[in-house]
Amino acid sequence: MxxxxxxxxxxxxxxxxxxxxxxxxxxxxxxxxxxVINFFAxxxxxxxxxxxxxxxxxxxIVSTNVNQRRxxxxxxxxxxxxVRPWISNPAAAFKDARTYKHATCPNCHQKVRVPRGKxxxxxxxxxxxQKFDLKS
Numbered sequence: 001m002x003x004x005x006x007x008x009x010x011x012x013x014x015x016x017x018x019x020x021x022x023x024x025x026x027x028x029x030x031x032x033x034x035x036v037i038n039f040f041a042x043x044x045x046x047x048x049x050x051x052x053x054x055x056x057x058x059x060x061i062v063s064t065n066v067n068q069r070r071x072x073x074x075x076x077x078x079x080x081x082x083v084r085p086w087i088s089n090p091a092a093a094f095k096d097a098r099t100y101k102h103a104t105c106p107n108c109h110q111k112v113r114v115p116r117g118k119x120x121x122x123x124x125x126x127x128x129x130q131k132f133d134l135k136s
Contacts, residue, residue: 017062018069022088023076024060027053074109085111103134 018024031053038046063069077084085093085102096102100113105125112123118136125132 014062016066017064018060018066020061021069021073023069023073024057026076026087027060028057031057101134101136105130106132 031050034046034050034053038050060069080087093102096113099116101116103112103114103123104110105112105128107130108125108128110125110127112125114121114123114134114136116136120133120135122131122133124130
């Protein structure tokens with residue numbers, strides 16, 4: 001009973017907040033990597049940097065300015081470009097790299113997988129039904 005009450009309180013607290021997004025995950029992964037490196041290096045600068053990154057990640061999670069956090073996350077994803085699938089799911093990216101190309105719908109940002117080697121094709125997004133052209 002108490003467990004459900006805590007879940008409800010956390011859900012109520014997080015209502016209207018940003019939550020975890022791709023940029024937040026990347027920041028927290030870098031912080032964990034720095035902590036592991038610092039375990040061997042024992043450097044105060046790495047400790048402070050890892051702590052600052054964790055604080056920034058928590059700030060992003062609890063931020064109520066959802067639109068600004070979404071713009072920041074989209075800019076981050078745009079900068080990653082074609083490397084993005086390799087970071088988010090390396091096993092799937094390696095498996096599908098030769099036979100499929102991954103594209104993103106310009107309207108709803110749904111990931112779409114299309115076959116390679118078909119030239120210019122018109123793709124219909126499965127989520128929002130938007131049609132867009134791309135080179136496979």
